[in-house]
């Protein structure tokens with residue numbers, strides 16, 4: 001191959017080979033690029049849909065919570081009202097007493113005033129009233145305080161709609177949530193062991209939502225069963241030094257092993273039509289994943305179920 | 320700079336100075352055993368050195384060679400990417416689409432390409448003002464590419480270059496006069 005033309009021919013052949021390979025590669029690259037774009041768009045769409053679903057579920061929870069809470073409010077409201085009625089009932093006696101008192105020093109006949117006071121003391125049962133008053137007022141204040149807490153818990157929950165990640169302590173969050181549901185959980189045997197745990201990076205409202213969903217399921221499961229003691233257990237404890245563990249268990253009907261893998265699927269429910277959307281656990285799962293945590297379930301039919309959530313601590317998240 | 324540009328220069332060099340001379344330039348300015356393939360990025364300096372080498376072998380100033388190179392590069396790119404260049408039915412249409420369509424397509428083919436930013440305004444049916452900005456300051460090459468594009472559409476093009484990055488401006492202004 002000493003003729004320069006031979007070199008050129010070889011070069012041109014090699015060049016054509018490069019061209020062909022490159023155009024093949026470009027075709028694939030372009031297709032990949034477009035496929036990737038489509039995937040990214042779909043991912044974005046899914047994320048949006050999930051956000052909408054979570055929000056819908058939150059509104060539904062808020063709705064059913066409000067119903068429970070309305071019931072809760074009735075109780076303190078009833079005795080606040082009863083106490084105010086008693087006070088109203090005592091009012092004429094107290095007014096008479098005040099009247100007599102205002103005459104002291106303005107009359108010549110102290111003897112008569114004193115007799116009238118004694119009489120009033122007996123006929124108006126001022127002794128009973130005096131014994132009753134502190135309790136009446138304290139109970140009323142206590143009832144108002146109770147109402148105030150219930151309302152503010154509910155407001156906290158609905159307000160934390162768009163809350164963002166921050167360093168949070170789980171203990172008060174679990175306690176708040178239990179208090180929010182205290183009315184609905186009154187007739188159950190609650191076993192509660194909540195320890196102080198390391199802070200996590202999380203969304204206050206979302207975690208409350210997850211706990212509410214799990215408690216609602218536990219309640220439903222024990223109601224469907226007929227054990228004499230309907231037990232629901234809530235535990236919060238440090239795991240190893242990198243995680244905290246929150247578990248919610250019940251001694252309800254338990255879960256059929258055939259369906260246990262589908263529990264967290266959106267719209268999976270065993271409730272009769274119209275009773276549940278089957279979004280409770282799907283949303284709970286999404287929330288826990290958003291927190292880079294995990295949720296697992298152990299269950300035995302007829303014995304009960306345990307849902308265990310593991311959150312990474314803030315310290316680990318930051319690394 | 321992507322291999323595709325080197326391959327354009329290679330094609331031009333082999334046509335003008337011949338294989339032997341091109342090989343010599345590669346020996347001098349490219350690392351041992353270098354083979355240029357389109358989607359790979361190579362150091363800009365390598366392209367500048369090779370273009371400078373072609374210029375001195377042709378005994379022409381670098382700016383002129385870059386212009387010639389740009390002109391032939393257009394044909395080379397258009398031939399290699401028929402799909403892209405056939406999208407436009409006129410020179411004007413192509414020029415106003417360099418940034419938004421042509422180089423956009425380039426982004427689909429190559430991972431993070433080094434592209435200039437080019438904006439255009441149509442002054443009237445004979446004049447387009449084009450602003451060119453790039454760290455590589457390849458405005459002479461851009462001029463050549465534009466001449467190549469004009470040739471492709473059988474148009475006569477004259478370019479004024481009243482403001483240039485090589486003279487410290489923030490961007491180049493090219494005024495394109497069409498017949």
Ligand code: HEM
Nearest residue numbers: 320321396400403432433434435453455457461464465468
């Ligand atoms: C008149 C039309 C065009 C002009 C004025 C133009 C301008 C330029 C310039 C000046 C550069 C060098 C990089 C820089 O300055 O920063 C460049 C790079 C490039 N252009 Fe264009 N271009 C045109 C048309 C095209 C066409 C038709 C294609 C191919 C379909 C194309 C593909 C590319 C590629 C692949 C690069 C290299 C990117 C890299 O190295 O990463 N251009 N263009």
Ligand SMILES: Nc1ncnc2c1ncn2[C@@H]1O[C@H](COP(=O)(O)OP(=O)(O)OP(=O)(O)O)[C@@H](O)[C@H]1O
Nearest residue numbers: 217218221254269270271276277278279280281305
């Ligand atoms: N603690 C539990 N014990 C037994 N079964 C459970 C328990 N928690 C969930 N399940 C089962 O998982 C299914 C899905 O629960 P999920 O909370 O997602 O929806 P749901 O409770 O059916 O409906 P919703 O929460 O929308 O009212 C339930 O229908 C039930 O069969």
Ligand SMILES: [Mg+2]
Nearest residue numbers: 216217280281
């Ligand atoms: Mg549920």
